[in-house]
Amino acid sequence: MSGGSVRPATLLAGQNVLHPHSPAEHSITVLWWVMLGGAWIGLTLVAVLLVLGWVRRNRDALPFGGGERAATRLVVGLGIVTPILVLTGLFLWSDIFVIRSTAAPARGSTALTVQVTGHQWFWEIRYPGMKAVTANELHIPVDTRVNVVGTTADVIHSLWVPELNRKIDLIPGRTNSVLLYADRVGTYPGQCAEFCGLQHAHMELLVVAEPRARFEQWLHGESGSARPGTGAEAQRGQQLFLTEGCADCHQIRGTSAQGQVGPDLTHVASRTTLAGATIPNDRTDLTAWLRDPQRAKPGNKMPELPLSSRDIAALVSYLEELK
């Protein structure tokens, strides 16, 4: 099905909830380790009582003496009093205090806002105030608080970059925000977390955290229009793009291609992956994708195009120039 589905090699980080790279995710991790400690204590207590029940199966009294009354008192102590104390503590700590660190950033409290729109099955990414539109690769400056505002164009999706913060659901007619902050330069993978149909599995995302200067340079580049194809092959590719149906669904700013169904391809060559971060963006994979878009990601909206191998090669040459 997902033949050739190889995890892109450029990734540095994983999707490990317990490898935090932001203060918010760090507080979630601390919460986890403390809760895990408590859980082990609880489980050990129960396991000890179970084993004692087996070891002392021929004796009537409790291991520490006492009969019915003592047992009832223990049920009240361990089943009512202890949970109330422990859970009140956990409630106050996690749901009154820690919850603040995963709250949506206050309006205007961040230097940068990014808009993410979920589609079946890719992420549309916009930078308000700039013309930049991209897909599946969300660039942010490192060590900077970024407000990511999310919504959806179709069904419910959920935006989640495990090493940076909690997830937010992208719901029709609503917007939710999450603070993204990366304390280290790198690429952080994320994934759609809410089941969104056939290709939910291949709705992946990369957050690229770069030094501020590089980020500014990238954003500036993304905001510009596409360069026209250079050389005969690429020019023929551009012509094919505009006439063979590609333009009905995809936009390439600076050309007559204004489709809004699939991802914006103005600077597609600057991205490291294709198809919702499913396959690497290189000549081989792009060629295979154009030849049979339903192979790597069956059910996606891109149809198989009636193109010859030569046409596909020309298209690839053109798309590869769209840096």
Add this chain to the structure above:
Amino acid sequence: MTLEVLPPLARRRAQRLGLIWEERPGLLGWLTTVDHKRIGLLYFFTTLVFFGAGGIEALLIRTQLAGPNGTVLSPEAFNQAMTMHGVTMIFLFVIPMTVGAFGNYLLPLMLGARDLAFPRLNALSYWLFLGSGLFLYVGVLLGKAPDCGWFCYAPLNTKEYDPGLNADFYALGLIFNGLSTTAGALNFIVTIFKLRAPGMSFNRMPLFVFAMLAVSLSLIFALPPLTTNLVFLELQRNVGFHFFDVAHGGDALLWQHLFWLFGHPEVYIIILPAMGIATSIIPTFARRKMVAFPLVALAELLVAFIGFGVWGHHMFATGLPVGALIFFAAASMMVVIPSAIQIFAWLFTVNLGRPDFRAPLLFIGGFIALFVIGGLSGIMFAAIPFDQATTDTYFVVAHFHFIIFGAAVFPILGGMYYWFPKVTGRMYHERWAQLSFWVTFLGTLLTFFPMHVVGLLGMTRRVYTYHHGFGWDAYNLSETVGAFVLAAGLILIFANLLWSRFRGVPSGPDPFYGGTLEWATTSPPPPYNFPVIPTVSSPYPNWDRADREEDLRRLEQGVLALEHDHETLATTVRDGYADVVLHMPSESHWPIVVALSLTVVFVMLLTTHFVVAGIFVGLAGLVLGAWHVREPAAE
């Protein structure tokens, strides 16, 4: 008490009861039966078939996910298998198994009654359940099974994104199924309130009965939001309404609120009967009554009640206002308390008694361990920031399988061994039963424990495939191996039961010296359950030997034997004083006819033939009328 040992006068009364209560033999007898025990067995075997189907779906899922880039299932096939696995296990296995099979078979026996309050309604519940299950599986055979996940969120479930019949099978199938469950729950509530043996005041009810009462009350309050939701969905899909359509003023989140307002109480509906089974098995094998009995009874009812206030914790990532989040988190933590009361009551009962660790108690020990693991990970979801990180990952899948498989199914399996001698009159094979426990237990841990880890490593649920390189591969392989070990354990159990059904040693009426009334009658019980309605003076009436000897004397004297007609005794709701003798309906073909016409109704709704559907609703109404008019005279 077998007939042969009875004194002559008592024997004659019992024989007379046999003639009155005996149903038609053969296949026709099964189709028209109103005997709660036979209906319980019908439920049992039907749900086992669905359990097999849900299990095969689980193995398909695990085979596909055994390694990265699996190609066993297409994405569409995976989504259908994943959805049907959830729908089957919840709606066609656990609930009909606990409520339908265990509840049906055991409630009247534990209460000292001769049947449920509405035997024909009970038959109707079964036939509707069968109809709804077949309806859903016709979807599977057509390749159009529901494919939107068991909670099937809007707007993914609307025609725009799910144009086939898949979501219609889901919506109509579950409405259909809900009819059956609602009828069953009402029947149980009335039975528990009115058909208890004289002397069984509310505080002397067995804890299993408390659990079934809590479940039944939950069901009748939890199902209406689900049904409403599903009706909204069908109206939007097929009639042009816009309940979940933002463009026309609807709201996709409405679905989630209504769904989880049903869905979370549903979790307790799934696990409460299991708690009831645990509180039946533990006292028997610990050879003493439950510690903190009133607290445990209260806890069972409290779980059901608090369960209605926690639905929002399924929606912590949807952007609900913080105040709402905190309310639902607090309620979710509160629900821990009644569970903790029960856990420690079980543990101290075992510690205080002289437990005999035979297979049923082993399964309950396993249940306690798995329930505690699933409960502890459950508490973590009440810590909102952690939930927002791990919701919709395999960590959640791990959590709810520890609850639904570990905590709900283990007692079911233990209960199968425990009541097997009662139902068949033969013993299961103890050594093989103990082995089957260990295989099942290890399989369960191997399957579901690694899911915690892959969840924390970022694997989201409901993905049909995944990339190599996230560190998930080894854990997934272990889960798949575990799933097959688990399947082997289950096969061992059912093979044991099947073998023992024919080769097992005769068990006698009470092989374990159980405390509740089902052990006071023969194994298997006669059609009339008890030759004389027993009287009760404690929560463990079968341990009150004087009362049981008194039963024999009363049978000989003809006090409360009710052997002149098809009758049982109703008592007062709170104190269980003898109230009135009820004439019970006899076998009937009307329930299956009503169920058949309603099946046609749902098929017609599926194919949007609304007029034909209306005609068959009318027909079902006429049959219901006939059912009440043509009450046959007493034999």
